[in-house]
Amino acid sequence: MxxxxxxxxxxxxxxxxxxxxxxxxxxxxxxxxxxxxxxxxxxxxxxxxxxxxxxxxxxxxxxxxxxxxxxxxxxxxxxxxxxxxxxxxxxxxxxxxxxxxxxxxxxxxxxxxxxxxxxxxxxxxxxxxxxxxxxxxxxxxxxxxxxxxxxxxxxxxxxxxxxxxxxxxxxxxxxxxxxxxxxxxxxxxxxxxxxxxxxxxxxxxxxxxxxxxAPVRYRFEVLGDYDHSGATPMSMRRDAIAGAAEMITAVEEIGIEFDQDGDIVTTVGDITVSEGAINKVCGELSFPVDVRSNDRQFRDRIEERIVSSLEAIAEDRDLVLNTECINQTDxxxxxxxxxxxxxxxxxxxxxxxxxxxxxxxxxxxxxxxxxxxxxxxxxxxxxxxxxxxxxxxxxxxxxxxxxxxxxxxxxxxx
Known part of the structure; x- marks a missing residue:
């Protein structure tokens, strides 16, 4: 046997x-x-x-x-x-x-x-x-x-x-x-x-x-201005970290919202800050986004919603958002x-x-x-x-x- x-x-x-x-x-x-x-x-x-x-x-x-x-x-x-x-x-x-x-x-x-x-x-x-x-x-x-x-x-x-x-x-x-x-x-x-x-x-x-x-994966680069944390008024900042924080929250909220309508998960698993320090306003960072579903058409809808939402956040905060699709499978x-x-x-x-x-x-x-x-x-x-x-x-x-x-x-x- x-x-x-x-x-x-x-x-x-x-x-x-x-x-x-x-x-x-x-x-x-x-x-x-x-x-x-x-x-x-x-x-x-x-x-x-x-x-x-x-x-x-x-x-x-x-x-x-x-x-x-x-x-x-x-x-x-x-x-x-x-x-x-x-x-x-x-x-x-x-x-x-x-x-x-x-x-x-x-x-x-x-x-x-x-x-x-x-x-x-x-x-x-x-x-x-x-x-x-x-x-x-x-x-x-x-x-x-x-x-x-x-x-x-x-x-x-x-x-x-x-x-x-x-x-x-x-x-x-x-x-x-x-x-x-x-x-x-x-x-x-x-x-x-x-x-x-x-x-x-x-x-x-x-x-x-x-x-x-199967996932579609993006890398988003957020560009603002490096400034002194003590000398730069809040109203004059172009803070890449603060903008990215709002974007990452949006990715999660979109996943939660559309989870009620179909199979979807949305994840930000990392954030990479360039030359970050406790006494600096951040001017540059990047983070990946992973979106997965068993339904390609449904996933495409969520993908479009995420990209457009992050672009809107960048515009509102006067930040530059560079977008790269790094992987897409069915x-x-x-x-x-x-x-x-x-x-x-x-x-x-x-x-x-x-x-x-x-x-x-x-x-x-x-x-x-x-x-x-x-x-x-x-x-x-x-x-x-x-x-x-x-x-x-x-x-x-x-x-x-x-x-x-x-x-x-x-x-x-x-």
Whole structure:
């Protein structure tokens, strides 16, 4: 029985070891895209893969890794996720998807059951946008979805993506074409913590994802005048911070207002002040805005409302507002047949399960965009915590999700 081959201890050992790679003094992990830490995490997983005699490994020009038990097979079920993280993130985000997929493949190999479709483990690079402001770089490259402009985006140190790839040991090629044989992908499965509270608060071990929200992201630059805080009368100030504070409040208020009409979340997660000081009126700052929805048309309405509202605030305060759209993707409905398959498999192993949407973006959405049958599982985020050192889930849920993946390998996909 496959179920008896799933090892909690092996998964926890791998999760703990990966946690050590990039572990911070605040208990989290920082493994940014194309960093030495991301490279080290890939090397560790490759070492673990090497112990499985049947696995053949390939690496593409931007560092994505594909390990399969049957390289000559005409089709394969792909399973996996990413190993990079946000700044001081949790130990499960992305990493759990790789570890559980490897465990499922390993369990099938150790069992007496023959898979209907042989599996391929996928390790995507650079899923998080923490370094370059661009998400899912690895999966987009593998699927032929990167543009020339994408390679020119820069990080906080003004290092462009193409150079970071080279410094990490890769030679990116023209990725207008996929690095994968798309006809070989019979389906794709990804596991992730929910990053929300639904599963945890309903004591549900496995969530089957129905759709994935997608963001539109902006960077707003607010320009005023630098002045002395003691010598400049209030009526004569062009205070960038005060203006930005009103703008950020407006972003929240618009999200709350339109949340009554449809699926929407609006977030300002950072503010960067240039040359700020306690005794200065601020003259320059920037902040990002993240707007997400499962409904593209509805999101477009909110996007327009936010931009026009911030422009009006800038005009009222005699500030300059520079607006840059840095990322825009479409929401995705995952494959209905794959969803039903995962729901039936979860029921067959006796775990608690439910269907729910994803608030965060994932590599799975890029695969589904190419009409490749894609499914996704969630496990609970304890207290809804994610992208944080306190990120955690239960061992029962991890084992159940890995078992669903193992059974899916053996039973095949719709």
């Amino acid at each position: 496959i179920e008896s081959e799933i090892s909690r201890d092996r998964m926890q050992r791998r999760l703990d070891r990966l946690w050590e790679i990039g572990k911070t003094d605040r208990g989290g992990v920082t493994r940014l895209a194309y960093s030495e830490e991301e490279n080290d995490a890939f090397e560790y997983v490759l070492e673990e893969i090497s112990a499985i005699d049947s696995m053949a490994v390939e690496e593409d020009s931007i560092g994505n890794v594909f390990a399969t038990t049957a390289p000559e097979a005409s089709e394969s079920l792909y399973l996996g996720s990413h190993l990079d993280s946000v700044f001081n993130g949790g130990r499960l985000d992305g990493t759990l998807g790789v570890v559980a997929a490897l465990e499922a493949i390993e369990a099938v190999e150790a069992s007496d059951e023959e898979p209907e479709i042989p599996p391929t483990l996928v390790l995507f690079r650079a899923e998080e946008s923490a370094r370059f402001g661009q998400a899912m770089i690895g999966s987009r490259g593998a699927l032929g979805l990167l543009t020339t402009e994408d390679f020119s985006v820069v990080d906080q140190s003004n290092v462009p993506l193409w150079r970071a790839m080279q410094e990490a040991g890769f030679q990116p090629e023209n990725l207008s074409e996929p690095t994968l044989d798309l006809n070989r992908i019979a389906g794709f499965l990804e596991l992730h913590i929910e990053q929300g509270r639904v599963l945890d608060e309903t004591s549900t071990n496995v969530g089957v994802v129905s759709s994935i929200r 929401p995705v409905e995952l494959d209905e047949d794959m969803m039903e398959h995962l729901l039936e498999t979860a029921e067959s192993i006796g775990t608690s399960y439910r269907r729910l949407p994803s608030g965060g973006g994932h590599d799975a959405m890029n695969v589904q965009r190419l009409n490749i049958p894609t499914g996704m599982l969630f496990v609970p985020s304890v207290d809804g915590v994610s992208h944080n050192p306190a990120e955690e889930t239960s061992e029962d849920a991890i084992e159940d999700a890995a078992t669903v993946f193992a059974r899916s390998i053996v039973d095949g996909v719709p």
